[in-house]
């Protein structure tokens with residue numbers, strides 16, 4: 587099988603308008619194609635698996651990967667399992683907050699505190715509920 591003396595990849599020039607063949611010497615043959623060290627597909631694969639490629643506000647996370655998904659690295663907080671847990675918590679949050687308020691209400695009745703005067707328990711729960719809602723709104 588014929589292969590050139592140089593890497594088979596093309597390299598984008600500054601600004602990305604043009605590209606030219608990579609001029610670096612061949613270091614490895616993959617699937618019959620010659621590659622330099624930088625363009626070695628196996629090296630590239632290892633590279634994208636080593637860092638977290640989850641997008642956060644338009645940029646890659648970049649933390650060291652602890653796992654890979656679809657070949658891309660994922661750090662400890664961006665694994666699909668963690669994200670799924672986050673989604674479940676977010677979905678469950680409104681019901682949890684409602685339950686919290688119901689408990690506070692019942693606690694006030696049980697202790698004979700007039701709800702409109704507000705017990706310390708109710709105020710605390712209301713504060714927690716407000717902070718949780720703010721956090722969810724930002725998420």
Ligand SMILES: [Zn+2]
Nearest residue numbers: 593608622625
């Ligand atoms: Zn190359």
Ligand SMILES: [Zn+2]
Nearest residue numbers: 638647661664
């Ligand atoms: Zn990450």
